[in-house]
Each structure stands twice: as C-alpha cells, then as structure tokens.
Amino acid sequence: MRDDAPNSWESRADRFSLYGFTDLPTIHDRGAVVLTHGKGPYIYDVHGREYFDANSGLWNMVAGFDHKGLTETAKAQYDRFPGYHAFFGRMSDQTVMLSEKLVEVSPFPDGKVFYTNSGSEANDTMVKILWFLHAAEGKPQRRKILTRWNAYHGVTAVSASMTGKPYNAVFGLPLPGFHHLTCPHYWRYGKPGETEAAFTARMAAELEATIIKEGPDTIAGFFAEPVMGAGGVIPPSAGYFQAVLPVLRKYGIPMISDEVICGFGRTGNTWGCQTYDYMPDAIISSKNLTAGYFPMGAVILGPELAARVQAAAEAIEEFPHGFTASGHPVGCAIALKAIDVVMNEGLADNVKALAPRFIDGLKRLAENPNIGEWRGVGLMGALEAVQDKATKTPFDGKLSVSERIANACTDHGLICRPLGQSIVLCPPFITTEAQLDTMFEKLESALKKVFAEVA
Ligand SMILES: *Cc1c(COP(=O)(O)O)cnc(C)c1O
Numbered sequence: 001m002r003d004d005a006p007n008s009w010e011s012r013a014d015r016f017s018l019y020g021f022t023d024l025p026t027i028h029d030r031g032a033v034v035l036t037h038g039k040g041p042y043i044y045d046v047h048g049r050e051y052f053d054a055n056s057g058l059w060n061m062v063a064g065f066d067h068k069g070l071t072e073t074a075k076a077q078y079d080r081f082p083g084y085h086a087f088f089g090r091m092s093d094q095t096v097m098l099s100e101k102l103v104e105v106s107p108f109p110d111g112k113v114f115y116t117n118s119g120s121e122a123n124d125t126m127v128k129i130l131w132f133l134h135a136a137e138g139k140p141q142r143r144k145i146l147t148r149w150n151a152y153h154g155v156t157a158v159s160a161s162m163t164g165k166p167y168n169a170v171f172g173l174p175l176p177g178f179h180h181l182t183c184p185h186y187w188r189y190g191k192p193g194e195t196e197a198a199f200t201a202r203m204a205a206e207l208e209a210t211i212i213k214e215g216p217d218t219i220a221g222f223f224a225e226p227v228m229g230a231g232g233v234i235p236p237s238a239g240y241f242q243a244v245l246p247v248l249r250k251y252g253i254p255m256i257s258d259e260v261i262c263g264f265g266r267t268g269n270t271w272g273c274q275t276y277d278y279m280p281d282a283i284i285s286s287k288n289l290t291a292g293y294f295p296m297g298a299v300i301l302g303p304e305l306a307a308r309v310q311a312a313a314e315a316i317e318e319f320p321h322g323f324t325a326s327g328h329p330v331g332c333a334i335a336l337k338a339i340d341v342v343m344n345e346g347l348a349d350n351v352k353a354l355a356p357r358f359i360d361g362l363k364r365l366a367e368n369p370n371i372g373e374w375r376g377v378g379l380m381g382a383l384e385a386v387q388d389k390a391t392k393t394p395f396d397g398k399l400s401v402s403e404r405i406a407n408a409c410t411d412h413g414l415i416c417r418p419l420g421q422s423i424v425l426c427p428p429f430i431t432t433e434a435q436l437d438t439m440f441e442k443l444e445s446a447l448k449k450v451f452a453e454v455a
Helices: 009-016 024-030 068-080 093-105 119-136 157-162 166-171 196-214 240-250 303-316 329-344 347-365 401-411 433-454
Strands: 035-039 042-045 050-053 112-116 144-148 178-181 219-224 255-258 282-285 297-301 371-377 380-385 417-419 422-425
Touching (some): 050 433, 093 297, 119 157, 119 255, 119 303, 196 219, 196 240, 219 240, 297 303, 329 347, 347 380, 347 433, 380 433, 401 422
Antiparallel strands (some): 042 050, 371 380, 380 422
16 A cells, blocks of 8 residues: 655655644555646546546646646746736736626626635635724724634634634634534434424524624624535525525624635536525635636625725725735636636536536435435535434444545545545536546445445
C-alpha cells in the first residue's frame, strides 16, 4: 500500500507537511495520495494510478482538471498583468468586469462586490461589513451572528466560530456572540411523530425565540448555506427558508446566503437560493467561482445592503478593509472565464441533465440495509451509513465505517469523501453518464465489502 522508503513521496509528505482535516490513522496505514496531474474528471498519483474524483477536488473543480479555456485564460492574463491589488482607488480592468458580471448573474437587480482569497475570508469580510454597518447606523450593539449546527462557513477565527462543528472546541471556539441554531435536518433531528411541516415550524419558532432571548437589537445577521455542504449534504427541511425569512425580516436581520458550494450550478440552478426560492440580502461565493483554478472569494451585496454600506463608508471616507490580493487580475480573469464556461458551455445544463440519474443512483444504493438515508439535489449527494436502519442507529465511531468505505473506493480508483457517517459525492459538472454509472458501481462494491466486514 504505502511506500515506506525514506525518500518515497509518502514519507516525504509525512516528514514535512502538517496535514489538515486528515484522518491520521489512515495516513499512517496508507500514506498520502500524492498527485501529479489531472485530465477531465480524473486525477493521477505519483504511482501512475488513476482516480475519478467524485468530489471535484473540494467541490470546486467543476470543469475538471485540464480545461484548456481556463488555463489559456490564466496564461494570457499572467502575460498581460500578473498581479495587482484593489486599494487606494486602483484596480485591474478584469476586476471591474468581474464585479459587473457577478451582479449581472446574481439574483439581485443591483449590488456591489468585494473580493477575498477564500470562502472563509469572504464570510469574515461579511461579518465585518455587518459590524461596520450597524455601528455606523448607530447600533454598535448589533454584533451577534446566527448560524446553524453542522453549518460550514470556514476556518478563520470568525468563520470557524460561524461553523457549527464540535471540532472547533479544540481551538476554544466559537468566539462569544456566535450562536448556533438547530440543523434543519428532518430525518436526523425530527422528533418521533413530528411531521416535516411541524419540524420546519419548530425551526422558525426556535429562531424567533433565540432572537427575542438575545435581544433583537443585538443580532447582526443570519448566515445559511442553501444546502449544508461539509455538514454532510443536508438540504433544508421543506419550506425552511420560507419559514425563517419572515422572522428575520420582522426583526430587520440581514440574511446572508453562503453559496460557496451551491453557487454557480451545483444544485441545478445558478444559485442555491433560486433552487430553494428565497431572496437573501447578500451572497458569499468562492470554490466554483473560479472552477478551482485560482483561490478567490467574493461577497456580493444586494442593492439595499450595498447602498447602506456605501453610505456608512462615505460617512468616514473609506471602508477600511481589503486583502493584498483582493480582486487579483488573474483570479478575476479566470472567474470571468469560469462563469462563462459553466453558464454558456453546457456545464450547468449537464448538471440539470445528469441530476435525475445521479439522484436515482443514490436512491438505489440507499436500498442497502446499512444506508439509513440518501440526500441530495443537483449534483451533490450523500449516503448515510447506519448500523440499524429502522432506529437510525449509527455505527460505533471506532469502526470508522465511512473512512473504510472511502478507502475501499480509493483502492478501486474512486475518490469520495467520508463525512461523519456519510459518504459525500459531488462529481465535476463535466461528468458523463457512463462515468456516473461507473462511480456508483465502484461505490456499491465498496459498500458491500465494508458492510460485510462490520455488520
Ligand atoms: C468551503 C466553504 C467555505 C470556506 O471556504 P475556504 O475557501 O475553504 O476558506 C465557506 N463556506 C462554505 C459553504 C464552504 O463550503
């Protein structure tokens, strides 16, 4: 399995790289998968092994790993103007064009865009914008941030505080003032006998009770992913956003849609808020924004927030925020191209066309007695392993069932992600029907193998 020679890629990776979000027992046992290149939806390791990447890298490599239009665009822009910032009233022409394009393709009739290097920083930036805005409007006490358990908003100190995962406790996070509401996952958190409609109503009632308890005038904003991605692909319970939005509106609390995964086609529409039919006040974008070909994030403010933030900035003559590489010309050129590729070169259409086959595949594998639930929309999905389907009892965590399934897939040339007790699939938008079928065949044999070992 792993090559233990001191000069092997695996040993060299172990020796000098600090692994993040990596199961270390798996590394000790199997070694890191060290990659050299990619082709379409496939990636290749230093041993020449080929893998179909059913996770699109980390959700983001939606156009695959060798899209010539994207790499040519990057090369041309590097030759033309390889880097610049967006401070002091200067910015590249690419940055101007990308902001125009992002507002054009956003659900907003008008707006303003601010750039970061990642999704985490985009969420951080949005929180700072809200703090800045409320203070400027005479409400400096409006600082608390509402998110949900299982939400993933990033890893910086602020965005990790927004993330609703127990692992952040090792960092002494969340920071004070970050509140997590119940995860709207009906299958897991619905009470016995509770209908989905009653569950959704309970989520909205909890939100309102929290707002009242904390004090409506202390809440800066509410952030939500349309579909929770890194929480394990959790679509909201039916009617969730229609139930929570009126509550937020009632108390004047801005609603921010974290579309880092859902944005640009993943759910079958350009934005997840379109799939779930709600209108946020701002959108957070990253990942698909550049199809993974450049690290970049963006805050897209809708017209109302844009006007208020602009007024707040005018009042003190500047908005004192920005990253050295905000609005990087190469990133912006790549994003412009990626948006064009996804929206106009058939990728978004392919997601729509493939989605029924993808969902059928999930449903078929969910017939397995050790799969408790399938979840998914568009081209993102998950299968949740359970020891007992009727009682939804999970496997003993020590069995590492999802890691074993993912490892068995890796052995057969399929990359998929273990997340809690589920297996997450989010193949690139360029995936063909035949590749999708092969993905499910490989996953099915891995499920059979591992469940036979542990059940
Ligand atoms: C990945 C992700 C982030 C964080 O983005 P990074 O670029 O990793 O900082 C934020 N929100 C959501 C919904 C994500 O999936």
